[in-house]
Amino acid sequence: MQLIKDKQIVDDNWQDLADDAELAAGDISVSLSRWQTEKAQLLAHEGQLGIRISPADSVADFAADLDKIALVELDFPDFADGRLFSHAWLLRSRYGFQGEIRATGHYMPDQVFYLARVGVNAFKPATAEQLPVQLGYLQDFTVTYQDSVN
Amino acid sequence: MYQYNEIDQTLVNERVAQFRRQTEKYLQGELTDDQFRALRLRNGLYIQTHAPMLRVAIPYGLLSSAQVRKFAHIARTYDKNYCHFTTRQNVQYNWPKLEQVPDILAELATVQMHAIQTSGNCMRNTTSDHLAGVAVDELEDPRPYCEIIRQWTTLHPEFDYLPRKFKIAFSGSLSDRAATQFHDIGVHLVKNDAGETGFRILVGGGLGRTPIIGQVIRPFLERQHLLSYLEAILRIYNLFGRRDNKYKARIKILVKETGLDTFSEMVEAEWQQIKDGMELSDARIEAIKGHFTLPDYDQTAAADETFNQAIQENPAFATWYKHNTVSHKVPGYRAVFLSLKAPEVPPGDMTDAQLDAVADLADRYSFGELRTTHRQNLVFSDVKQADLLALWQHLQTLNLATPNIGTATDIICCPGLDFCSLANAGSIGITKEINDVLDDMDYLHDIGDVKINISGCMNGCAHQSVGHIGILGVDKKGTEWYQLTLGGSSENEAAIGERLGPAVAKTEVTQAVTTILSVYVQQRLEDETFLDMVKRVGIDPFKEQVYATH
Numbered sequence: 001m002q003l004i005k006d007k008q009i010v011d012d013n014w015q016d017l018a019d020d021a022e023l024a025a026g027d028i029s030v031s032l033s034r035w036q037t038e039k040a041q042l043l044a045h046e047g048q049l050g051i052r053i054s055p056a057d058s059v060a061d062f063a064a065d066l067d068k069i070a071l072v073e074l075d076f077p078d079f080a081d082g083r084l085f086s087h088a089w090l091l092r093s094r095y096g097f098q099g100e101i102r103a104t105g106h107y108m109p110d111q112v113f114y115l116a117r118v119g120v121n122a123f124k125p126a127t128a129e130q131l132p133v134q135l136g137y138l139q140d141f142t143v144t145y146q147d148s149v150n
Numbered sequence: 151m152y153q154y155n156e157i158d159q160t161l162v163n164e165r166v167a168q169f170r171r172q173t174e175k176y177l178q179g180e181l182t183d184d185q186f187r188a189l190r191l192r193n194g195l196y197i198q199t200h201a202p203m204l205r206v207a208i209p210y211g212l213l214s215s216a217q218v219r220k221f222a223h224i225a226r227t228y229d230k231n232y233c234h235f236t237t238r239q240n241v242q243y244n245w246p247k248l249e250q251v252p253d254i255l256a257e258l259a260t261v262q263m264h265a266i267q268t269s270g271n272c273m274r275n276t277t278s279d280h281l282a283g284v285a286v287d288e289l290e291d292p293r294p295y296c297e298i299i300r301q302w303t304t305l306h307p308e309f310d311y312l313p314r315k316f317k318i319a320f321s322g323s324l325s326d327r328a329a330t331q332f333h334d335i336g337v338h339l340v341k342n343d344a345g346e347t348g349f350r351i352l353v354g355g356g357l358g359r360t361p362i363i364g365q366v367i368r369p370f371l372e373r374q375h376l377l378s379y380l381e382a383i384l385r386i387y388n389l390f391g392r393r394d395n396k397y398k399a400r401i402k403i404l405v406k407e408t409g410l411d412t413f414s415e416m417v418e419a420e421w422q423q424i425k426d427g428m429e430l431s432d433a434r435i436e437a438i439k440g441h442f443t444l445p446d447y448d449q450t451a452a453a454d455e456t457f458n459q460a461i462q463e464n465p466a467f468a469t470w471y472k473h474n475t476v477s478h479k480v481p482g483y484r485a486v487f488l489s490l491k492a493p494e495v496p497p498g499d500m501t502d503a504q505l506d507a508v509a510d511l512a513d514r515y516s517f518g519e520l521r522t523t524h525r526q527n528l529v530f531s532d533v534k535q536a537d538l539l540a541l542w543q544h545l546q547t548l549n550l551a552t553p554n555i556g557t558a559t560d561i562i563c564c565p566g567l568d569f570c571s572l573a574n575a576g577s578i579g580i581t582k583e584i585n586d587v588l589d590d591m592d593y594l595h596d597i598g599d600v601k602i603n604i605s606g607c608m609n610g611c612a613h614q615s616v617g618h619i620g621i622l623g624v625d626k627k628g629t630e631w632y633q634l635t636l637g638g639s640s641e642n643e644a645a646i647g648e649r650l651g652p653a654v655a656k657t658e659v660t661q662a663v664t665t666i667l668s669v670y671v672q673q674r675l676e677d678e679t680f681l682d683m684v685k686r687v688g689i690d691p692f693k694e695q696v697y698a699t700h
Contacts, residue, residue, distance in 0.1 A: 055393075080188060080271070082311025086388050089308050094423065108185050110172060117307035141164045143157045145301040147428075 002131060005100065005122040007138060009131050012124065014050060014071060016104075029073050032057045035065070043068060050100075055083035059090045066097050074120065076105035085118050092119030092149040109133055113140040117148035151212050151519060152297045152441040154262040161305065162259045165266055169193045170252035177249065192272060192310065194265030195251055203569075204243045204251060205268040206258060210278035210296040210320070211239035211522040215509035218520065220261045222505035228254050233505070235490060235498040237562055237613060238317070239277045239522040240268055244569055271399075272310045273303040273384070278320045279327045280523040283442065284478050284485050284531045290339050290347055292322030294438040295376060298430065302377050309384045313391035314399035316384070329524055329640035331355050331364045332616060334401045335383060340370060347373050353383060353413070354405030359608050361615040361646045362402045365410050367417065373435065375421075378428035382421035386413070445517040445532055451482025454536035470542050473553040473595065475533075482535050486516075488528040488545060489552040489560070493585040496578045497563040498526035507548050515541050525562055525601075527555065558600040558667065559585050562613055566606030566623065567630070573606035575623025575630035575656070580604055583660040597667055600680045603638075616640040618681050619666060620647040621659060630656045636666070636692060637684040648689050651697055662696045669695050 003012045014027045019034050023041065029050030035042065042049055050071030051062055072091055074084040084103075091097040102122035103115050112123055112134050123134050154162070169189070176186040190196075194205040206221075221241060225233050228250050234242045246254060258264055267274055276299045283291045299318060303309075309316075319330040322339040330336030336352035349371045355364025371379050383401075391404045405413050461468045475484040488508065490498050500508075508528065512520045515537045516530035523529060528550075533541060545551035554560050561584065564570065566577030581604055588594050603617030607624075614620035620635035632654055635647030654662050667680075669692050674683050684692075 079185065080311055081393060082271075082309070082313075082388055083393075085308045085311065086385055089385075108188070110168075110185070110189055111311075114305075114307035114310055140168050141161060141305070143160045143164070144307075145157075145161070145304055146306055148307065 001124075002128065003102070003122055003124040004131060004135055004138075005102075007135065009135065014048075016052065016073070027070070029071055032062060035062065039065070052104075053084075053087060055081040055087075057087070059087050059095065063095045066091075066095055066099075070099045071102060072097065072099065073102045073104050074107075074115075076103065076107040079106055079108040079111060085114065088115065088120050089118040089149060109137055110140075112137045117144065117146075119149040151214060152209070152293075152438070158262070158301075159259070162262070162264045162266075165193075165264060165305070166252060166255045166259050169255060173249065173252050188270065188311075190251075191270035192267055193251070193255065194268035195246075195248075196269060197571075201245045202248050202251065204246045204254060204265060205236065206241045206243070206263060206265045207268050207275040208239050208241060208263075208522055209300045210276055210282070210293055211280055211524075212282075212293065213520050213522065214261070215512045215518045215520070217261045217263055218505050218509040218512065220257060220263070222502040222509070224254055224257055225502040225505065231503075232499050232501045234496070234565070235500065235522050235526050235528070237524050237526060237611065238275060239280075239524060240275060241522070244565070266304055267310075269315075271312045271314050272316065273306060273312070274315060274317045276300055276303065276318045276320060277328055277333075277524060279323055280521045280529045281327060281476070281485055281531065282322060282521075283444075284480075284483075285323045285325075285327075286477050286479055287324040288322050288479070289324070289341055290322050291439075291442055292320045292337075292339055293442050294435065295322075295337070295339070295349075295373075296320050297438050297441070298376065298435070299380070302380070306384075309388055312384075312388055313393045314396065314401075316387070316401065318380075324642075326640075326642050326644075327524075329613070329616070331644040332357050332361070332613070332640055333364065335380065336364045337376075342370055349373065349376060351379060351383075354402040354410070356400050356402040357610045357613050357615055358400070359397055359610070360400075360402065361610070362406065363644045363646070364402075365405070367410065367414050374429040374431070375425055376430060378425040379417075379421055381424060381428065382417045385420055386416050390416070447480045447483065447532070448534060451480070451534045451536065454482065454534070457535040457538060460539045464539070467539060467542055469591070469595070470551055470553040471538060473557065474551065474555045475538065478532070480532075484533050484535060484538060486530040486533045486538070486541065487523070487555040488520075488530065488550040489554055490527050490550070491554055491560050492549045492552045493559070493589065494582070495549070496565075497561050497581055504548050504550065507544070508550070511541065511544055525560060527560070553591065554594060556599050556601075557594050558597055558602055558619075558663075559588050559594060560601070561585075562601070562603040562617070564605050564607075564611040566604075570606060570611075572609055573623065574608075574625035575606045575632065577604045577606040577612065577621075577623060580621060580623075580632070580656075580659050584663055587660055587664055597671065598679060600667070600670075601639075602663070613640060614638075615646050616644070617647060618684070619663060621663075624653055626653070632656065632659045634659075634662060634666075634696070636689050637681065639681060643681075650689055651693050654696075665695050666692050 027048040048070040052073040319333040338350040351368040352364035567573040605612040605614040616638040622633040634650040638647030
């Protein structure tokens with residue numbers, strides 16, 4: 001499967017690990033609750049680590065661990081829940097996270113421009129056909145009124 | 151007024167292109183109803199009982215004559231020859247065709263207008279005082295700050311999917327004419343002891359199902375921190391506002407449940423981390439102020455003597471002058487209200503012909519600008535006293551000179567069951583009935599300042615809970631009933647109306663209103679207004695009479 005990263009369509013080398021799945025080799029992302037309960041084992045794992053967050057999670061809860069991870073996934077249960085937009089902004093602006101911030105789940109293609117402006121630099125659409133579409137939508141506006149973090 | 155630069159124009163044009171694409175994708179089945187709903191709402195487009203409804207933003211209620219002519223053109227070309235001015239200074243079209251909405255938005259963009267964020271769970275158009283810049287009690291013109299807020303709120307990437315809608319109102323005067331205490335954020339321009347401009351910030355006010363008066367969260371905010379403080383409030387709201395129940399999702403509920411002290415601490419902590427990076431420079435403020443320079447007033451305007459003569463000779467003109475004009479900062483000028491509350495006309499509606507004529511009159515008599523009011527009338531803000539007679543005569547022929555501003559027939563009324571899919575009961579019909587029984591102008595003027603607000607459902611678009619007399623339509627087993635409240639106010643002495651008693655049947659509403667007014671006329675003290683009397687005697691004397699026959 002491919003995704004959009006830094007305005008390019010690239011291969012996705014990450015595995016989303018379910019909470020009850022065995023640790024797998026390679027780059028893996030886990031839920032915030034799994035991160036909090038299995039941090040020691042995860043850190044011993046070979047490969048990069050990512051944390052998957054939901055709108056109700058708090059960025060402050062794992063801010064101290066940001067130097068240990070390479071990816072934060074914003075997992076949209078519903079495109080209307082705007083909390084993840086603030087989470088992305090906080091990760092980039094407040095905590096200076098330099099790794100990948102990826103939108104997954106049920107975000108809307110039409111939201112990618114705003115998501116990019118709050119610091120999301122990777123998008124994982126539901127289908128491969130969406131890749132060029134969302135890449136295009138990143139160019140919806142050439143001007144903005146507010147400062148952005150992208 | 152503010153003129154778009156290349157950035158403003160490009161942004162609006164690109165928004166039109168984006169919405170055109172979204173509409174096409176929806177019509178081709180590539181966007182779901184839910185997805186398109188969120189996108190169209192953020193472009194002002196509702197689906198109503200009969201057809202889509204398009205709400206166009208009028209930033210802080212300020213319009214040019216060219217924009218009004220465009221409204222007329224749109225009404226003629228895409229709608230049924232009329233439009234409707236709302237309680238938040240915007241304008242609505244009730245009959246556009248979905249597939250034509252991108253074209254309408256493109257037309258609006260040619261006159262520096264748009265429908266961005268006029269609905270949906272996002273930051274809405276900032277409203278203000280319709281007398282901004284000319285009011286005698288004004289500390290400083292609020293419009294430059296409103297424009298700064300307009301730009302900041304427009305397409306804000308972080309705050310476009312809030313728990314619920316979010317409305318800001320701004321006042322620069324001692325008298326609050328913008329209902330700031332009933333907004334998610336109210337901003338009052340104030341001066342500190344050193345004479346420096348700053349802002350008193352209120353938070354958590356609102357109407358609708360749970361009317362709450364906003365509370366002061368910061369008594370004096372230095373002006374350079376305006377946007378950082380708003381951003382801090384919005385971030386806390388976006389992160390912590392309730393999303394589990396749409397009726398508890400407004401910021402007023404978050405403030406109430408969290409408590410003002412705790413909420414203030416959360417905002418303060420957030421603000422401290424962003425304030426230094428977001429300061430408004432004096433240069434930026436001055437640049438925006440440069441768009442709101444004073445018109446070229448005639449310094450000899452007060453020397454005119456024809457006006458006094460006309461007042462002496464023409465009682466009808468004198469009556470209109472007394473009720474539909476107010477004083478102005480500059481001697482010899484008045485601000486003139488155009489009443490959109492003529493009997494037989496749904497409150498706030500205007501035809502294309504009226505719009506075109508009003509645009510011409512604005513060019514001729516008021517420097518080509520006009521304003522919308524939150525009580526759904528229009529204002530020519532800068533009319534020379536020597537021109538008042540001629541203007542009045544023109545307005546009479548247009549049916550825009552009913553001398554009823556601030557009286558019991560200057561009713562705020564929502565579209566109600568006739569147009570709105572949310573409504574439980576009709577409201578326009580009730581307004582007409584009240585107009586019919588209050589057709590004696592002398593009686594109407596004797597009653598004086600009575601604000602009647604009528605909403606067709608508890609969403610309260612017509613702000614019934616802050617009407618001096620509030621009327622709320624409710625559905626009882628398929629029939630229309632009406633709940634009355636007394637003593638509400640959205641002005642300085644903000645108050646939520648008290649329930650008079652059980653709801654009354656549709657056929658009894660007008661009788662109830664006339665009974666309330668009779669009780670007032672019989673029991674008022676000398677020079678006592680309706681609202682003052684309700685405060686003095688409470689609702690019991692009214693209640694006794696209204697329910698006497700039951």
